[in-house]
Amino acid sequence: MEYKKPLGVKIEENGVIPGAKKLVRRLSDMKGYFLDEEAYEELLKEDPVVYEVYAVEQEEKDGDLNFATTVLYPGKVGKEFFFTKGHFHARADRAEIYYGIKGKGGMLLQTPEGEVEWIPMEPGTVVYVPPYWAHRTVNTGDEPFIFLAIYPADAGHDYGSIKEKGFAKLVIEEDGEVKLVDNPRWKE
Ligand SMILES: O=P(O)(O)OC[C@H]1O[C@H](O)[C@H](O)[C@@H](O)[C@@H]1O
Numbered sequence: 118m119e120y121k122k123p124l125g126v127k128i129e130e131n132g133v134i135p136g137a138k139k140l141v142r143r144l145s146d147m148k149g150y151f152l153d154e155e156a157y158e159e160l161l162k163e164d165p166v167v168y169e170v171y172a173v174e175q176e177e178k179d180g181d182l183n184f185a186t187t188v189l190y191p192g193k194v195g196k197e198f199f200f201t202k203g204h205f206h207a208r209a210d211r212a213e214i215y216y217g218i219k220g221k222g223g224m225l226l227q228t229p230e231g232e233v234e235w236i237p238m239e240p241g242t243v244v245y246v247p248p249y250w251a252h253r254t255v256n257t258g259d260e261p262f263i264f265l266a267i268y269p270a271d272a273g274h275d276y277g278s279i280k281e282k283g284f285a286k287l288v289i290e291e292d293g294e295v296k297l298v299d300n301p302r303w304k305e
């Protein structure tokens with residue numbers, strides 16, 4: 118039997134996992150994701166980084182685990198707070214655990230039928246993402262929102278239906294408050 122080597126890493130203050138694979142998502146990578154297209158085009162001139170992911174991933178095998186930090190920057194497109202694209206798992210029955218490290222935000226979760234849940238997150242919050250729920254994180258604060266996610270190595274990402282239909286709710290700022298409102302573009 119060939120055993121894999123155990124691994125311990127310290128997450129840096131800024132959310133970076135040393136040696137991890139880095140993925141950067143800029144606003145230009147998220148065309149069609151935000152409701153306010155005019156505000157999107159305007160902010161595109163700067164094309165800010167919306168989030169970075171630092172992932173330590175194994176081969177896609179049953180039983181193994183991946184982990185990743187996300188650094189989700191503060192910002193808005195119109196009234197809508199910056200968020201991660203959001204996905205179902207390609208193997209839809211795979212669950213996931215998130216752990217809040219820094220900053221303030223929350224997670225939008227949604228079933229294939231469009232039932233939505235919002236879970237606020239701050240440092241120390243653990244979120245259980247059950248099988249079959251799509252999930253997207255949102256930064257509702259004014260500093261980077263940093264969290265850790267642990268997920269089955271064979272979970273995979275299915276962006277398709279979220280990219281097309283979005284979530285049934287938007288997370289916006291209105292009158293200085295964080296609000297969840299119906300997404301006018303949501304389709305069943
Ligand atoms: O893949 P997104 O929906 O853009 O979310 C960004 C990332 O968030 C977390 O770090 C998850 O563990 C990753 O699997 C995911 O890729």
Ligand SMILES: [Fe+2]
Nearest residue numbers: 206213252268
């Ligand atoms: Fe996931």
